[in-house]
Amino acid sequence: MSMPKCLGIFPAAAFFLLPCICGAQGPNLGRPLTPEEIKKVDITVVPDGRGLPSGSGSVSAGAAVYAKTCQSCHGSQGAGKPQDQLTGGLGTLASGKPVKTPASYWPVATTLFDYIRRAMPITSPQSLTNDEVYAVTAYILSIDGIVPADTVLDAKSLPRVKMPNKDGFVTWWPKPPR
């Protein structure tokens, strides 16, 4: 990935060589970013927990957030309608009538936190506090018993939640399995 060392010495040659190696050489007009600037926008969450913010939320606090913010679209206890079903469907994937929900299908719990934080609620995304996102994640997972009713989720406990379908995915990249 790094540019060949000869580029500094033979800039003219580099112009012709680079398209084959890593595209054309740019004019270096990127503005250097400070760690503070990155911190403000970096909402990436990795399944191992990297990127999770401080804060925490309980199942009971999440039930209140859910009732106020989520239920009108996702139904009582995540049953769905008019929007996606968030609960149930466990054990249906091989049944011929698969029901894909976070509980039945999603391999890691961090996805739920990440998606709610970046995209929900749909009418005012990114409006929930980190505590509220932890809480509503805990609540949704508790409905199917994936976490116990007294659970408090935070940056340490969320990545440790075992999703029922954690081994359900087979990677097709860089090539399908043999």
Add this chain to the structure above:
Amino acid sequence: MGVVMGDVEANSDSKLREEIVAGNGLLNRRTLLRGALLSAGIAAAGTAIVDAQENVGADAPEWMKTPGRPFSAYGTPSKWQEKVQRIFTLGPGRAGTGVSRTPLHLMEGTITPGGLHFERHHNGVPDIDPSRHELFIHGMVKRPLAFSLDAMMRYPMETRIYFVECAGNSGAYGAPQPAQITAGELNGLISCSEWTGVRLSTLLAEAGVNKEAKWVIAEGGDAAAMSRSIPLQKCMDDAMVALYQNGEAIRPEQGFPMRLLLPGFEGNMNVKWLRRLNVIDEPVDARDETSHYTELMPGGKARQFMFAMSAKSAILKPSFGMNMKGAGLYEISGLAWSGAGRISKVEISADAGKTWALAALTAPVLPKALTRFRLPWQWDGRPSTLMSRATDEVGGTQPTRASWVAEYAPGQGYHNNGIQSWGVGADGTVKNVYA
């Protein structure tokens, strides 16, 4: 349906028979080019002499007898083309999440006009002020950088023609019964544009990617902050940060002011309104690479990261909703594409797959772009089943619909590239059939 090529009754049957290359009247793809069916000698037209007292406008249409309308700042299609619109399931004007499709069956050639490019939004189209938009590149890099649109404009650019296809395109083809919908409704989650922009590898090289990096998490600046994990390998290969679409700034629906373009990869990964690239060592299992855009198989396991779109084709003329006006010579025409490279051949069958004939491919045949194919067909007026089968330069080809369906759990709709069939009835109607 407006594709009748001419009357061949005057030609001898033997001439026609020589041109047949496959069952049920498929003709050699060069037949029309050579004019093999034309009868020799065309009578010279008589010369009319207009009376000196007559003005020539007497029989001219009104648009030749008054000046036309003024120039316009931004042209729009003819009012006679008002039916050529994006196709909605839920009706235009809805924000939120959903799609609109390209009306492929009402179009020709290979390039999609900006206003007809299919849409897939996860929470509406953001109205981004380009002066306040920057692309951040950070994570496992030596120099985290922000690129404004102004800065990006000064980079060396390249212009290439690529399709973008939603992974869910042709999903209805997995339904148990054939849906009686147009070719655009069935296949219109694909469009093809000339894209101009900056090679992503150029920007990543300036940021200096660390050795442990293997993936790049791309994030859009929309109200869903749509996010996907992209293999670094693709980012360093042919990925582009596209700024222009068919010669004008990218349309808001396509990611203005900038979008990620990953040639041949499923549409969802081509993140629009691109605002952040986080260089990282593993994929993040984003919602749109777990909950969606994964392919459940019959045993309950799901394929993840099946990125490239496979070889595929669709006959657009004739197709559902068109009426063939009696036996005669027709041109079969459609589109083929592959996310793996160039289309190497498209075969057509007029007898439900018993025999196949090579279609003519319209040059240029470009990798990861739409390719137009054509084949003359002498339809005898009897019920017929038309199929097309594309093969790409790496040998990828389309499976039968039945074998595609068998690969996946019931109701799955991503990456459907099964061979499609149109049934032509004796009355000239065209229906979607499973054959």
